[in-house]
Amino acid sequence: MNFYDGFIIPFVVGCAVLFTVVLYKYVRWFVRLPAADKRLVRRNFFSMQTLRGIGEVFSECLLHRRIFRVNPLLGYMHMSLAFGWFLLIVVGWIETIAYLGGRLVPIHGHVFFKYFSTSLPHHPVWGIDFSSVMDALLLFVLSGVLLAWFKRLRSRAMGLRRTTKHTLGDRVALSALWFVFPLRLLAESLTSAIFHNGGFLTGAIGDALAAAMPLRTLSTLESSAWWLYSCALGVFFVSMPFSRYMHIFTEVPLIFLRRWGIRSGEKPKSFDHFQLEACSRCGICIDPCQLQRDAGFNNVQSVYFIRDRRYNMLRPEVADNCLMCGRCEQRCPVGLDLNTLRLNSRSRLHDTPSDRRYDYTAGIDRSSGTGKTGYFAGCMTLLSPKILRAMERIFNASGEEVWWADREGGVCCGRPLKLAGETNAATRMMRYNEELFRRHGITTLVTSCPICLRVFREDYRLEGIEVLHHSEYILRLAKAGRLQIEPGEELFTYHDPCELGRGCGIYEEPRELIRCAGKLVEPAETREEALCCGSSVANTALNDLGQQRIARSVGASLGETGADAIVTACPLCKKAIARGTDRPVYDLAEVVERHLA
Amino acid sequence: MIQWGYTINQPRAVNLDRNDLTAARRIIRQMPELQACIACGSCTATCTAGNLTQFNFRKVHTLVRRGEYEGAYEEMNKCMLCGKCRLVCPRGINTRGVVMLIKRELGEY
Numbered sequence: 001m002n003f004y005d006g007f008i009i010p011f012v013v014g015c016a017v018l019f020t021v022v023l024y025k026y027v028r029w030f031v032r033l034p035a036a037d038k039r040l041v042r043r044n045f046f047s048m049q050t051l052r053g054i055g056e057v058f059s060e061c062l063l064h065r066r067i068f069r070v071n072p073l074l075g076y077m078h079m080s081l082a083f084g085w086f087l088l089i090v091v092g093w094i095e096t097i098a099y100l101g102g103r104l105v106p107i108h109g110h111v112f113f114k115y116f117s118t119s120l121p122h123h124p125v126w127g128i129d130f131s132s133v134m135d136a137l138l139l140f141v142l143s144g145v146l147l148a149w150f151k152r153l154r155s156r157a158m159g160l161r162r163t164t165k166h167t168l169g170d171r172v173a174l175s176a177l178w179f180v181f182p183l184r185l186l187a188e189s190l191t192s193a194i195f196h197n198g199g200f201l202t203g204a205i206g207d208a209l210a211a212a213m214p215l216r217t218l219s220t221l222e223s224s225a226w227w228l229y230s231c232a233l234g235v236f237f238v239s240m241p242f243s244r245y246m247h248i249f250t251e252v253p254l255i256f257l258r259r260w261g262i263r264s265g266e267k268p269k270s271f272d273h274f275q276l277e278a279c280s281r282c283g284i285c286i287d288p289c290q291l292q293r294d295a296g297f298n299n300v301q302s303v304y305f306i307r308d309r310r311y312n313m314l315r316p317e318v319a320d321n322c323l324m325c326g327r328c329e330q331r332c333p334v335g336l337d338l339n340t341l342r343l344n345s346r347s348r349l350h351d352t353p354s355d356r357r358y359d360y361t362a363g364i365d366r367s368s369g370t371g372k373t374g375y376f377a378g379c380m381t382l383l384s385p386k387i388l389r390a391m392e393r394i395f396n397a398s399g400e401e402v403w404w405a406d407r408e409g410g411v412c413c414g415r416p417l418k419l420a421g422e423t424n425a426a427t428r429m430m431r432y433n434e435e436l437f438r439r440h441g442i443t444t445l446v447t448s449c450p451i452c453l454r455v456f457r458e459d460y461r462l463e464g465i466e467v468l469h470h471s472e473y474i475l476r477l478a479k480a481g482r483l484q485i486e487p488g489e490e491l492f493t494y495h496d497p498c499e500l501g502r503g504c505g506i507y508e509e510p511r512e513l514i515r516c517a518g519k520l521v522e523p524a525e526t527r528e529e530a531l532c533c534g535s536s537v538a539n540t541a542l543n544d545l546g547q548q549r550i551a552r553s554v555g556a557s558l559g560e561t562g563a564d565a566i567v568t569a570c571p572l573c574k575k576a577i578a579r580g581t582d583r584p585v586y587d588l589a590e591v592v593e594r595h596l597a
Numbered sequence: 598m599i600q601w602g603y604t605i606n607q608p609r610a611v612n613l614d615r616n617d618l619t620a621a622r623r624i625i626r627q628m629p630e631l632q633a634c635i636a637c638g639s640c641t642a643t644c645t646a647g648n649l650t651q652f653n654f655r656k657v658h659t660l661v662r663r664g665e666y667e668g669a670y671e672e673m674n675k676c677m678l679c680g681k682c683r684l685v686c687p688r689g690i691n692t693r694g695v696v697m698l699i700k701r702e703l704g705e706y
């Protein structure tokens with residue numbers, strides 16, 4: 001059998017470009033990985049993680065399980081395109097082997113098998129009617145294409161209020177992809193109209209075509225259809241490595257590298273490329289973004305940030321305009337570290353060498369008290385004296401002897417500076433505070449600020465010191481019987497601060513404490529889905545109006561619960577939400593203090 | 598002689614005709630809300646860094662707007678970016694953004 005015809009050229013050229021570029025990119029990124037990352041690969045290559053990675057590749061790259069969780073129809077669309085196409089390739093391969101045995105067939109021979117196999121007898125091999133199986137698979141993929149067209153018209157029906165604005169390159173690739181499968185159907189139907197070798201779908205369409213037009217027209221049309229099909233494939237393959245469709249391949253190495261323990265860090269590194277190009281620009285991150293739905297920004301969401309960074313056109317206005325609340329990261333079906341990527345982009349934009357910065361902190365120590373339990377109020381609590389007083393009463397009531405780290409003024413924890421991208425300078429403040437805590441020999445460090453809590457847990461070297469959020473600490477006191485909290489009748493609703501909930505995974509402790517003091521009702525979006533107050537220190541670009549709009553929307557959503565008062569566990573959230581609601585907003589410590597026996 | 602603790606201030610006149618206001622204008626263009634500042638000093642009163650040093654945010658940004666760039670970058674580098682000033686500002690100015698903007702624009706001074 002001869003496997004050559006002029007129309008295969010666009011396909012073969014496309015394939016060659018695709019695999020050359022993809023291979024070049026992967027080798028380059030991999031070679032540039034830091035030595036520590038390469039060590040991780042070597043150490044974990046032969047481990048269970050690799051097997052689990054294979055499972056994840058199957059469930060995420062082909063079945064798209066995580067998108068099903070966002071919306072079943074959207075999940076089906078992605079699955080039918082990915083898994084359907086994969087099966088077309090695999091079953092197509094098996095079909096060739098079934099018909100021709102171990103004979104070496106060039107790659108286009110598999111793809112255009114229907115065209116080249118017209119001389120073979122058309123009957124089931126190994127008891128399988130391959131033509132019909134392939135038709136069923138093609139129908140499966142076509143249902144996805146149909147849904148993709150439908151999504152253009154009615155994205156809301158598929159769970160997306162807004163979809164991604166695409167670049168020109170993406171549009172070219174997208175159009176080519178949309179045409180690939182209908183053209184395949186047409187080409188195979190025309191061939192089957194002439195040679196009667198189709199399955200239930202292509203055969204039926206082919207018979208209808210054969211009845212409608214003479215053989216000469218059919219054969220002209222057949223040749224053009226195969227040309228068009230090959231061109232669509234070629235265009236798609238050439239545009240693939242430069243468009244969003246690079247994710248099709250890149251998610252695979254990303255899953256394995258992540259399984260082997262490689263993570264993005266606060267400085268940019270080669271691994272980030274795998275993350276950036278694994279983004280499919282599906283746009284699932286757009287809807288949860290409060291900057292979009294409340295403040296009216298349409299070009300700063302993670303999908304656009306990643307795109308801009310990938311094509312080297314990232315501007316500070318985009319990189320800095322993000323609350324880093326983590327709502328998009330929580331939803332991302334590829335599991336990208338969106339906040340970390342944003343953070344290291346900012347560090348590239350804003351970080352400066354800072355050998356002498358904050359030298360003025362040397363020798364400063366305004367702490368007081370002698371207890372083994374330290375309390376770090378943090379800047380925001382210092383600005384909320386009610387919380388500070390409540391904490392003092394709680395400490396007194398429990399008989400705890402406290403070392404007050406910063407009541408008379410201290411050095412910031414460093415997280416706001418780190419989030420703004422000045423990682424080097426932030427480290428200098430962190431070292432100052434670490435040294436201060438060690439000097440006073442504390443064994444427990446309590447803070448009422450989730451921003452401080454997160455940086456203490458993630459970036460400070462505090463071996464031997466237990467770091468607790470005040471919600472955890474107060475609950476512990478209450479459980480040990482050192483605090484008597486009297487239950488009341490008030491109805492509270494609780495706002496999860498981003499840094500505490502999604503950031504540190506603390507959801508239950510504050511709720512348990514609120515239930516000790518009154519009744520608790522949950523807002524519509526809560527826990528992992530909780531809204532951001534809008535005043536996050538991570539955003540240095542949002543103006544006051546934007547912050548107020550978000551606060552009002554959060555206030556309204558909390559108010560809808562009908563609660564008498566709003567409780568939160570972050571001084572910054574407290575101040576922010578208070579601007580957006582007419583209900584009283586309390587910190588957890590205030591609620592506990594008011595119900596102390 | 599008895600020292601009463603009084604001194605004579607250096608003259609503090611700023612000559613706007615002689616100062617090069619290009620950078621100041623660039624800063625205002627990017628952060629127009631800075632013009633809403635009423636110089637109340639709340640930012641400086643709450644400032645974490647100002648509590649430990651002579652750092653004075655109000656003074657630095659006021660001087661910068663008048664074309665006095667000398668030392669502004671070094672002064673702004675004392676800021677810890679904690680964000681207290683932003684919460685107390687009665688005019689709702691994005692003070693943290695101002696710090697970063699001044700540092701970006703005046704890095705070479």
